[in-house]
Amino acid sequence: MFSESKQDQSEYAFMLSKTMCAAANAVTSAAAYEGPSPQELAARIGTYDILPDEGIGLEKTLSRVEDVILPNMLRPFSVQYAAHLHSPALLESISAELLLSTFNQSMDSWDQAPAATETERATVRCLCKLFGYGAQADGSFTSGGSQSNLTALLLARDAFCAKRLGRAVKKEGLPPNFEKLRLYTSEISHFSMQKSAHILGLGYDAVVPVPVTAAQKMDTAALEALIARDVAAGNLPFCIVATVGTTDFGSIDDVHALYALSQKYGLWLHADAAYGSALVLSQKYKARMGDVSLCDSITVDFHKLFLLSISCSCMLVKDGAHFAPLELHADYLNRTEDEEDGYTNLVEKSIQTTRRFDALKVWMAFQSLGKNGYARIVDSAIENAHYVYSIFSSQKEFECGPEPELSSVVFRLSPFFCGTMEPGRVDRVNKMVRRTLLHQKGIVIGQTVYKGSTFLKLTLLNPRLTKENLDELCKTILCVGTSARNA
Numbered sequence: 001m002f003s004e005s006k007q008d009q010s011e012y013a014f015m016l017s018k019t020m021c022a023a024a025n026a027v028t029s030a031a032a033y034e035g036p037s038p039q040e041l042a043a044r045i046g047t048y049d050i051l052p053d054e055g056i057g058l059e060k061t062l063s064r065v066e067d068v069i070l071p072n073m074l075r076p077f078s079v080q081y082a083a084h085l086h087s088p089a090l091l092e093s094i095s096a097e098l099l100l101s102t103f104n105q106s107m108d109s110w111d112q113a114p115a116a117t118e119t120e121r122a123t124v125r126c127l128c129k130l131f132g133y134g135a136q137a138d139g140s141f142t143s144g145g146s147q148s149n150l151t152a153l154l155l156a157r158d159a160f161c162a163k164r165l166g167r168a169v170k171k172e173g174l175p176p177n178f179e180k181l182r183l184y185t186s187e188i189s190h191f192s193m194q195k196s197a198h199i200l201g202l203g204y205d206a207v208v209p210v211p212v213t214a215a216q217k218m219d220t221a222a223l224e225a226l227i228a229r230d231v232a233a234g235n236l237p238f239c240i241v242a243t244v245g246t247t248d249f250g251s252i253d254d255v256h257a258l259y260a261l262s263q264k265y266g267l268w269l270h271a272d273a274a275y276g277s278a279l280v281l282s283q284k285y286k287a288r289m290g291d292v293s294l295c296d297s298i299t300v301d302f303h304k305l306f307l308l309s310i311s312c313s314c315m316l317v318k319d320g321a322h323f324a325p326l327e328l329h330a331d332y333l334n335r336t337e338d339e340e341d342g343y344t345n346l347v348e349k350s351i352q353t354t355r356r357f358d359a360l361k362v363w364m365a366f367q368s369l370g371k372n373g374y375a376r377i378v379d380s381a382i383e384n385a386h387y388v389y390s391i392f393s394s395q396k397e398f399e400c401g402p403e404p405e406l407s408s409v410v411f412r413l414s415p416f417f418c419g420t421m422e423p424g425r426v427d428r429v430n431k432m433v434r435r436t437l438l439h440q441k442g443i444v445i446g447q448t449v450y451k452g453s454t455f456l457k458l459t460l461l462n463p464r465l466t467k468e469n470l471d472e473l474c475k476t477i478l479c480v481g482t483s484a485r486n487a
């Protein structure tokens with residue numbers, strides 16, 4: 001906390017109250033988005049000189065934020081927002097954000113984050129237990145699901161190279177036959193698989209896309225055939241990634257079947273549970289997740305169905321010893337002599353150095369809501385998805401994707417509704433509906449491709465959404481669709 005004029009508490013309190021007012025005044029609108037086009041928005045924001053010679057001070061700057069930025073923010077807390085895995089932030093989380101940025105702790109070394117380090121450690125222990133891991137387990141907070149996946153795949157790659165090829169990747173780099181390494185994940189898994197493979201020096205070609213069943217789950221028979229084919233060809237399978245909640249459909253791979261295959265072929269099993277991990281807090285729906293404690297590592301994303309603010313994720317490992325590839329000592333930061341005396345430097349479990357105290361959000365939200373509070377949030381999201389699915393699947397104006405297991409519903413205005421079987425035209429009507437909702441109705445929904453056609457998507461994370469809101473939304477979609485069809 002630093003202000004140029006004064007550095008005292010009253011200045012801080014004043015800044016807080018000003019900012020609070022600006023924020024509280026701006027969270028009132030019902031629309032998810034006010035509607036300006038990218039060009040209009042750029043022009044409005046461009047009215048202000050970002051770097052004047054003489055600064056104008058915080059108060060004036062804040063009023064500019066209120067003028068051009070806040071009104072045009074996307075409002076994920078609006079009941080008209082259902083586009084992405086992007087949630088309204090719980091109050092506990094916003095409160096935590098204020099504290100963690102005020103104190104600006106850095107998680108790399110204990111002396112930069114004493115209470116924060118111990119809080120993250122306690123939170124990680126709680127999470128390991130929650131997901132069914134034993135005493136050997138460990139974990140680390142990351143910037144999001146993508147970084148959690150990258151970290152897990154790095155550990156998987158290094159463990160395989162050490163054990164099977166006698167290669168210490170950390171020191172010696174990739175083995176000579178690195179082009180043969182193979183990772184298996186469903187063809188609809190998150191694109192962080194390919195991105196991670198690139199960053200890890202393996203390339204996209206190392207990621208073998210496994211076909212999915214009609215329910216959009218990895219086809220385990222196809223997976224085994226692909227692994228066997230690669231083994232026969234002299235390739236080096238090292239990892240299977242189970243998606244526990246695909247980004248589009250919320251479909252959940254069969255963790256038990258993948259575990260059996262990972263055991264049979266000696267592969268690391270990672271659960272990308274960025275979306276589905278919140279099921280762990282629902283007594284009613286937890287079983288849908290499968291037993292993720294069978295996996296060697298788990299990605300948990302808190303800024304999705306757990307409703308914590310961005311960014312907040314955790315990567316858990318069944319055996320904490322696997323973090324060793326990330327350990328490196330620097331004289332100026334994480335001395336072994338301190339560690340021998342009980343000071344934990346969390347930098348040794350992260351690909352980041354300076355890192356946010358995001359664990360505070362989990363620590364606060366878990367206590368404030370409790371298991372039951374979270375169960376109500378998760379259950380309502382799932383039940384809303386079932387409700388919308390039942391509407392869409394009972395009307396011939398709509399066509400549905402697979403039945404939801406989580407809180408996403410993929411659908412489109414049907415060829416019947418569009419009055420044409422021509423695929424290009426049906427795609428255009430659906431695309432036009434999404435754009436019109438965004439710019440003319442303040443409603444933001446998702447869009448994806450399903451079986452080669454454009455589909456729309458509702459990702460329902462907001463616990464405030466009621467059945468009435470959903471009825472209204474479906475009506476609006478039909479209404480906008482009618483104009484698009486006739487355009």
Ligand SMILES: *Cc1c(COP(=O)(O)O)cnc(C)c1O
Nearest residue numbers: 144145146147190245247274275
């Ligand atoms: C969202 C998502 C990710 C990426 O998480 P970020 O927090 O956006 O980095 C990874 N995997 C799946 C299945 C996701 O849905």
